[in-house]
Amino acid sequence: MPRSRPGGSPAGFLDDHPRQMVKDVAAAIIVRDGHVLMARRAPGQNLAGYWEFPGGKVEPGETIQTCIARELAEELAITCEPGEIMMRHLHRYEGGTINLIAIHVRMTCEKWQLSVHDDARWIGADALMALRLAPADIPVARAVRDELLAATDRRP
DSSP: OOOBOTTSSBTTBOSSSTTOBEEEEEEEEEEETTEEEEEEEOTTSTTTTOEEOSEEEOOTTOOHHHHHHHHHHHHHOOOEEEEEEEEEEEEEETTEEEEEEEEEEEEOSSOOOOSSEEEEEEEEHHHHTTSOBOGGGHHHHHHHHHHHHHHHHHOO
């Protein structure tokens, strides 16, 4: 039986849709030299043409850190060191609801290889919000942009 949240529905369910499961999805926040790695969904994929933080669905028994390492290896052939959770964002799509969990990640390789994306590139703070972003990624992108701009302001 699912755990109950204080004053709400069982964990993993939405209060106003008690039997609609929420899927945990990990999103990698990989920053290098003041830019964040973004990937564009390839034709034939769900949300084709939209830019996103790379990642994917958390499998049963996985931690967010284990999930993001697996997803980055599968989708982009990236090796990494997962870090701390940056933020969470609940987003409803027509087909269901996701709990997008953005996690800071240190990339331990220099290159990537595309599979479910048709493009990936380093994006600066000023260009981030101009991308055609997957709807769930928009609040995370705003927070990442703010972090990048704050880091730029702290430079000597």
